[in-house]
Amino acid sequence: MKRRDFLVKSSLASSMVFVPSFMKAFENLDPALLGYKKLVVIQLSGGNDGLNTIIPYRNDLYYSNRPGISIPKNKLIDIDGELGLNENLAPLKSLYDKGYLSIINNVGYPNPSRSHFRSTDIWHTASSASTYLDSGWMGRYIDQYGKKPYSGIEVDDSLSLILKGNTINGVATKDAKKMFNNAKTPFFSKVLETQTEAHLSEHNLGYLYKTMVGAKSSAMYIYETSKTTTSTQSYPNNPFAKQLKTTAEFINSKLDTKVYYVSMGGFDTHANQANRHARLLKTYSEAMEVFVKDLEASDSFKDTLILTFSEFGRRVQQNAAGGTDHGAANNLFVIGKNLKKPGIYNDSPDLSNLDKNGDLHYTIDFRSVYATLLDQWLGASHSKVLGNSFNTLNFI
Amino acid sequence: MNQRELIHLHWRTGFGATPALIAASRKLSRENNINRLFDASKKIEPIQIDLSDFGDYFNTPYTKLKKNLGEQNSQKLRQKSQKKVRELNFSWLKKIANSDQVLREKMTLFWANIFVCRDNHILHTLKFNNILRTHALGNFGDFVKAISRSASMLKYLNNNRNFKKKPNENFARELMELFTLGIGNYSETDVKEAARAFTGWNFTPNGEFILRDARHDQNSKIFLGETGNFGGDDIINLIIKQKACAEFICTKIYRYFVNPSVDKEHIRELTDVFYKDYNIETLMRHLFMADWFYEEKNIGVKIKSPVELMVGIHKVVPSVFKKQRQVQYLQKMMGQTLLYPVNVAGWKGDRYWIDSNSLMFRLKLPSLILNNAKISLKPKGKFEDTFDEFYKEKKQRFSVDEKERTYFETHYSKVSFNKLKELLVVPRLDYDTSEMLEAYQPQNSFQYGVQLMSIPEYQLC
Numbered sequence: 001m002k003r004r005d006f007l008v009k010s011s012l013a014s015s016m017v018f019v020p021s022f023m024k025a026f027e028n029l030d031p032a033l034l035g036y037k038k039l040v041v042i043q044l045s046g047g048n049d050g051l052n053t054i055i056p057y058r059n060d061l062y063y064s065n066r067p068g069i070s071i072p073k074n075k076l077i078d079i080d081g082e083l084g085l086n087e088n089l090a091p092l093k094s095l096y097d098k099g100y101l102s103i104i105n106n107v108g109y110p111n112p113s114r115s116h117f118r119s120t121d122i123w124h125t126a127s128s129a130s131t132y133l134d135s136g137w138m139g140r141y142i143d144q145y146g147k148k149p150y151s152g153i154e155v156d157d158s159l160s161l162i163l164k165g166n167t168i169n170g171v172a173t174k175d176a177k178k179m180f181n182n183a184k185t186p187f188f189s190k191v192l193e194t195q196t197e198a199h200l201s202e203h204n205l206g207y208l209y210k211t212m213v214g215a216k217s218s219a220m221y222i223y224e225t226s227k228t229t230t231s232t233q234s235y236p237n238n239p240f241a242k243q244l245k246t247t248a249e250f251i252n253s254k255l256d257t258k259v260y261y262v263s264m265g266g267f268d269t270h271a272n273q274a275n276r277h278a279r280l281l282k283t284y285s286e287a288m289e290v291f292v293k294d295l296e297a298s299d300s301f302k303d304t305l306i307l308t309f310s311e312f313g314r315r316v317q318q319n320a321a322g323g324t325d326h327g328a329a330n331n332l333f334v335i336g337k338n339l340k341k342p343g344i345y346n347d348s349p350d351l352s353n354l355d356k357n358g359d360l361h362y363t364i365d366f367r368s369v370y371a372t373l374l375d376q377w378l379g380a381s382h383s384k385v386l387g388n389s390f391n392t393l394n395f396i
Numbered sequence: 397m398n399q400r401e402l403i404h405l406h407w408r409t410g411f412g413a414t415p416a417l418i419a420a421s422r423k424l425s426r427e428n429n430i431n432r433l434f435d436a437s438k439k440i441e442p443i444q445i446d447l448s449d450f451g452d453y454f455n456t457p458y459t460k461l462k463k464n465l466g467e468q469n470s471q472k473l474r475q476k477s478q479k480k481v482r483e484l485n486f487s488w489l490k491k492i493a494n495s496d497q498v499l500r501e502k503m504t505l506f507w508a509n510i511f512v513c514r515d516n517h518i519l520h521t522l523k524f525n526n527i528l529r530t531h532a533l534g535n536f537g538d539f540v541k542a543i544s545r546s547a548s549m550l551k552y553l554n555n556n557r558n559f560k561k562k563p564n565e566n567f568a569r570e571l572m573e574l575f576t577l578g579i580g581n582y583s584e585t586d587v588k589e590a591a592r593a594f595t596g597w598n599f600t601p602n603g604e605f606i607l608r609d610a611r612h613d614q615n616s617k618i619f620l621g622e623t624g625n626f627g628g629d630d631i632i633n634l635i636i637k638q639k640a641c642a643e644f645i646c647t648k649i650y651r652y653f654v655n656p657s658v659d660k661e662h663i664r665e666l667t668d669v670f671y672k673d674y675n676i677e678t679l680m681r682h683l684f685m686a687d688w689f690y691e692e693k694n695i696g697v698k699i700k701s702p703v704e705l706m707v708g709i710h711k712v713v714p715s716v717f718k719k720q721r722q723v724q725y726l727q728k729m730m731g732q733t734l735l736y737p738v739n740v741a742g743w744k745g746d747r748y749w750i751d752s753n754s755l756m757f758r759l760k761l762p763s764l765i766l767n768n769a770k771i772s773l774k775p776k777g778k779f780e781d782t783f784d785e786f787y788k789e790k791k792q793r794f795s796v797d798e799k800e801r802t803y804f805e806t807h808y809s810k811v812s813f814n815k816l817k818e819l820l821v822v823p824r825l826d827y828d829t830s831e832m833l834e835a836y837q838p839q840n841s842f843q844y845g846v847q848l849m850s851i852p853e854y855q856l857c
Binding site: 159207 | 554557559561562564565566569573574579584656697698699728729731739740741746747750751752753754755756757759760763769771772773823826828829831832836847850851852853855856
C-alpha cells in the first residue's frame with residue numbers, strides 16, 4: 001500500500017472498524033451451534049491427597065500406611081458406610097445430600113508421571129504419558145466450537161496450557177475492567193486498524209499481532225457484557241473465592257463463554273501436611289458452596305457443570321516428614337444439578353493392590369471423563385478435540 | 397561488526413545496545429567484541445544486603461529461638477526475613493539493570509530459571525542467588541554441586557527431610573528431570589537410588605552445608621547402570637558423564653540465547669563442545685562466535701521476558717527502577733517476579749509470556765512508565781490532540797524526571813528518526829505498522845521512542 005492511499009484509507013476507516021477484516025471470520029459464528037451449557041474446570045494444583053480427602057475409613061491398610069496423618073473415624077463425615085469426607089469438606093456434604101455431587105474414584109492414566117509439570121501438562125493437553133502436545137484440550141475445544149478467544153476464560157493473571165488452542169488462545173483475566181481500559185488505548189486501535197493479512201504467517205510477530213486483535217475485541221466484549229452483573233453473595237475473603245466470584249459474575253451475566261478454568265495452589269504437601277491440607281480443603285469447599293449458591297440464585301446452575309481435578313494423587317504411605325510424596329491415580333469431583341449418578345460413581349481405591357512405587361492404580365482414564373463432558377455436556381465430538389476415541393462414562 | 401549484528405549480540409548477551417556502545421564497537425572484530433563482553437564479566441560481585449539487626453536469628457535453630465525469645469519475637473524476625481526477600485528482589489533487578497558485568501547478570505538470570513528455587517529466608521536466599529552469580533560462567537559440575545548443597549535448595553525440594561530410614565525423592569527427581577537430564581534419560585529406580593545417595597544432606601541455621609552421617613545411607617546403590625556406595629557428589633558425577641546432560645543444557649541455552657525453536661545440527665555442535673569439560677564460558681564463547689548465531693532467522697525472533705522488557709526500557713530511559721512496590725507490581729502483572737517462580741519448572745518463556753492480558757500490559761508498559769500512559773497519536777500536520785478525553789481519566793502512577801529525560805536526549809536525540817527505529821526495534825518492521833508510524837510521527841524523538849516501544853515488534857529481541 002502506498003502511503004498516500006494509506007492515509008486516505010485510514011481516515012475513511014477510522015472509527016468505523018477496529019477489527020481488521022481477516023479477523024472478522026471469527027466474529028461470524030452461529031451461536032446456535034454452541035448451546036448454552038457452561039463448564040467450569042478447577043485444578044487443585046500440587047497434587048491433592050485424595051486419600052485424606054475422600055477417606056476409605058473401613059480399610060485398615062489406610063490406617064496402617066499413615067500412622068501419623070490418617071483421619072480418625074470420629075473426625076470425618078460418613079457418606080456411604082465405606083468412604084467419608086474430610087470434615088473440612090462439610091459444605092460439600094450438603095451438595096452431596098442434594099444429589100449435586102458425584103465422586104469418581106481412581107482416575108488416572110497409564111505409566112503415570114510423578115512430576116507436577118509433566119502430569120499437569122498431560123491433564124491439560126489430554127495427551128498420553130509418552131506424547132507431548134502444545135495445545136490444551138479446552139483450547140482445542142474453543143478452536144473448533146467457540147471460535148473466539150473469550151469462548152474460554154481462565155480467571156487468573158496469565159493463561160495456562162489447558163486454554164491454549166492451536167489457532168486461538170483463551171483469555172486470562174481476573175479483572176475485566178482493567179483489561180478493557182488498557183485495550184482501548186487509541187494508539188493500539190490505530191495499529192490494529194491498519195493491519196492487513198500479510199504478516200500473519202510470520203512466526204512470533206504474527207502471533208503477537210493476532211493475540212493483540214483477539215485481546216482487544218475480547219476485552220470489549222467481556223467488559224461490556226459483564227459490567228452490570230455484581231454478585232450479591234458473600235464469598236470468603238481469599239484469592240480462590242474471589243476467582244470463583246468473578247467466574248459466577250461472568251456466567252450470570254450470560255457471557256457467551258463456554259469453558260472456564262480456575263486453579264488453586266498449595267496442595268504439594270510433602271511435609272507436615274495435616275493442618276495445611278485441612279486449611280486447603282476448607283478454603284476449597286467453603287468457596288465452592290457459595291459459588292453454587294450464587295449460580296442457583298441466578299438460575300445458571302442447571303446449565304453449569306463443575307469439574308475438580310488434581311494432576312495426581314499422593315502416595316498411600318506417608319513419608320518421614322509427616323507428609324506424602326507424589327502419587328498416581330486420584331479421585332475427582334463433578335458438581336452439577338442433573339447428575340445421572342450422584343454420590344460415589346465407582347469402586348473405592350484398592351489399597352491392597354498398588355503399583356511398584358506404592359501408588360494407586362487407575363481404573364478410569366481421565367480422557368474418558370473429558371470425552372463424557374465434551375459429548376454429553378458441551379455437545380461436541382470428543383474425538384475431534386482429544387484426537388482419539390475414548391469410552392464415555394455415565395455421570396451426566 | 398555491523399550495527400545489526402551488534403544489536404543482536406547485545407540483546408542476547410544483555411539488554412540492548414546504546415548508540416554510544418555501538419559507536420565504540422563497530423570497528424572491532426567479532427572476536428574482540430566478545431572478548432570485551434567476557435572481560436567485563438570476569439569479576440564476581442555478589443549482591444550485598446544489610447543483615448544486621450537480626451540478633452541470633454541466623455545462628456539458632458528456629459525451635460530453640462522460640463524458646464529463647466518467645467513465639468511472638470521469633471515470628472517477628474521470621475517476617476522481617478521474608479520482607480527482606482522482597483528487598484532482595486529489588487536489589488537484584490537494580491543489579492541486572494546497572495551492573496557492568498552484563499553478561500554475568502544475563503547468565504545468572506538464565507540459571508535462576510534452570511535451578512529454580514524459592515525461599516523466604518533472606519540469608520539462605522541471598523547465598524543461593526550469589527551461588528548462581530558465582531558459577532554463572534564456570535564449571536557446570538561444580539555449579540550443580542554448589543546448588544545441591546545450598547540451604548535454600550535443600551529446603552525447597554525437601555532434601556532436609558530425606559533420611560536413610562525414609563528417603564524423600566523430591567530433590568533427586570527434580571535434579572534429573574529439571575536441572576540436568578530431562579525426562580526419558582533416567583528411570584524411576586534411578587530416582588529412588590539417587591534419593592538414597594542424598595540422604596543426610598542438610599544445612600546449619602546460617603546456611604552452611606552439613607552431612608549428617610547417621611541419616612546418610614552408606615549402602616550400595618545402582619544408579620544409571622553403575623553400582624557403588626554412592627554419595628550425592630558421585631550421583632552428580634555420573635549424571636554429568638551422560639551426554640544427555642550436556643545436550644539437555646545446550647538445548648536450554650539455545651532456546652534462551654539463540655532461537656526458541658531449535659536446530660538439531662547446532663545443538664549437536666554445542667553439545668560436543670560442552671561435553672568435553674562442561675565449561676560454561678567456553679560454550680558461550682563458541683556460541684557467540686558461531687556464524688549461524690548471526691543469521692537473519694535468529695535475529696529478533698525471541699519474545700522478551702518481562703525482566704528483559706523492563707530492563708531494556710530502562711537502558712533507553714533510566715527510570716524504571718525507582719519505587720520498590722511499583723517494580724513488584726509490574727513484575728506481577730507480566731507474570732515474572734524474580735525470586736518467586738511459579739513452580740520448580742520455572743517460567744516456560746517465549747510465547748508462554750504472552751496471552752491477551754499480559755500482551756496488552758506489555759504494550760502499555762513503556763508509555764505507563766515514561767509518559768503517563770500516553771502514546772502520541774496525531775496525524776502529521778494536526779495539532780489538536782483528539783484523545784485528551786481518553787487520557788484525562790488516567791491517574792499518574794509513574795513519572796520521568798528531568799535527569800532521565802536528559803539522559804535520553806543526550807544519547808538518542810541526535811540520531812535520526814530512522815536510526816532511532818533501527819536501534820529500538822530489532823525484528824523487521826511490519827509493513828503496515830511502519831506506514832502507520834510514518835503517518836503519525838510525533839515532533840520529538842522522545843515521543844517517537846515511546847511509540848516505537850509500544851508496537852508489537854518491540855516485544856521481540
